[in-house]
Amino acid sequence: MKVLLYFEGEKILAKSGIGRALDHQKRALSEVGIEYTLDADCTDYDILHINTYGINSHSMVNKAKKMGKKVIYHAHSTEEDFRNSFIGSNQISPLVKKYLVGLYSKADYLITPTPYSKDLLEGYGITVPIVSISNGIDLGRFKQSDEKEQKFKEYFNIKNNQKVIICVGLYFERKGIIDFVELARKFPEYRFIWFGHTPMYSIPKAIRTIVKEEHPENVEFPGYIKGDIIEGGYSAADLFFFPSYEETEGIVILEALASKQQVLVRDIPVYKGWLVDKLNCYMGRTNEEFAHLIEELVEKKIPSTCEAGYNVAEEKSIERIGHELKAVYEKVLANEVIEDNEKKHQEN
Known part of the structure; x- marks a missing residue:
């Protein structure tokens, strides 16, 4: 064959x-x-x-x-x-x-x-x-590594005890980029990093403006970064927040789960049957719900779902x-x- x-x-x-x-x-x-x-x-x-x-x-x-x-x-x-x-x-x-x-x-x-x-x-x-x-998902690639985490922290000059929330995706409205930025405004004490890139000429003006100008100081758009830095970020961050409105699967979620990272997603139909709220991830529907969950998860006020999340990645x-x-x-x-x-x- x-x-x-x-x-x-x-x-x-x-x-x-x-x-x-x-x-x-x-x-x-x-x-x-x-x-x-x-x-x-x-x-x-x-x-x-x-x-x-x-x-x-x-x-x-x-x-x-x-x-x-x-x-x-x-x-x-x-x-x-x-x-x-x-x-x-x-x-x-x-x-x-x-x-x-x-x-x-x-x-x-x-x-x-x-x-x-x-x-x-x-x-x-x-x-x-x-x-x-x-x-x-390649489980070995996303296994926790002190060396990779250090590269991530050095690249972004992350200070001790600084809380970091990451997302990975194209600059699309459906990915939830507007909500990501709006929620960052509510948490100026946290750093929000959106990995990924889309040619500016191909996306609507409103999204271009958000990425280039109209976002708070605690939001960063470093572009497309691969290798040790982003892999270290997956495990070193305090939360992987993926507010996408529509996916056919979402490979980046599997990458976060394989990194044993805490995952927060929007409650949408694509996750039915493999992601379960409060079991292997947390889910929200509105920015109000997300704001509550972000604070609770980053400050570790509610149980972690990281181990159960990793089991999902293992199955895939x-x-x-x-x-x-x-x-x-x-x-x-x-x-x-x-x-x-x-x-x-x-x-x-």
Whole structure:
């Protein structure tokens, strides 16, 4: 079995969760001994496993179909998570949905990160079999390290006993960046650091203004930082606060959980079935609730959920994800997809 992992615009998307998903797929396939290639000109592969939906991706799918290859589409994107992102995203999101449906429907099988995103896609009327498989997490990379934590503290000149709250994400409204800044105003004694970057020309003026000018002194936007500094930040911070309104999974949450960091998220449907309020994380719905929880968690007035959170990350380790991907590949190559479709049709 040989798999062609195709990822359009790899350099552009490398800083996003989708970019990290590709890295995880490469690791996962290596872990279970599946040969893969990233060469788009390769012809001796058995399965095209495609992650993106640009014009070139569309051509790759058509080319694979003409060659009689099996196609697995990794559906990272939905209309819902396209909204409230780039300039004009809300206006064109219905067209994006129509395009995604047409593209995804050409696949033999769809993989999507969570049961929530699977439900969304099925709600679009897509009849291709869909399975939810987490994007996974490299547990070893996010293991607590005194050396990494020291690099983080030195880079940001963090003083002893200074409280630090971090978030990781693109500069999108849907990521909760406005709420992150508003809540920072309520806690001038804490430092709020938002890791991540999005080209300024591509985001609405209101978000550009927040990032460049209109944020309090205790908020920092250091941009995209990888390696020891951010990995040290994940474990050294006092709280990982992720107020996103919409996700298909949220790789950064898995990174925080794998770091045994305390996690606070917005209570949204995507987390149903794997994140549980007060068990492996804390959840809030409004800024008032978040303000209360931030103070309680940072000052350690309520129980930690870090150990239970780490257990969630363990269940989504890259090794486990590799076996799940392998099972889907084998099913597709064995033509069991036809049986799945017939069974689904009978159920309906």
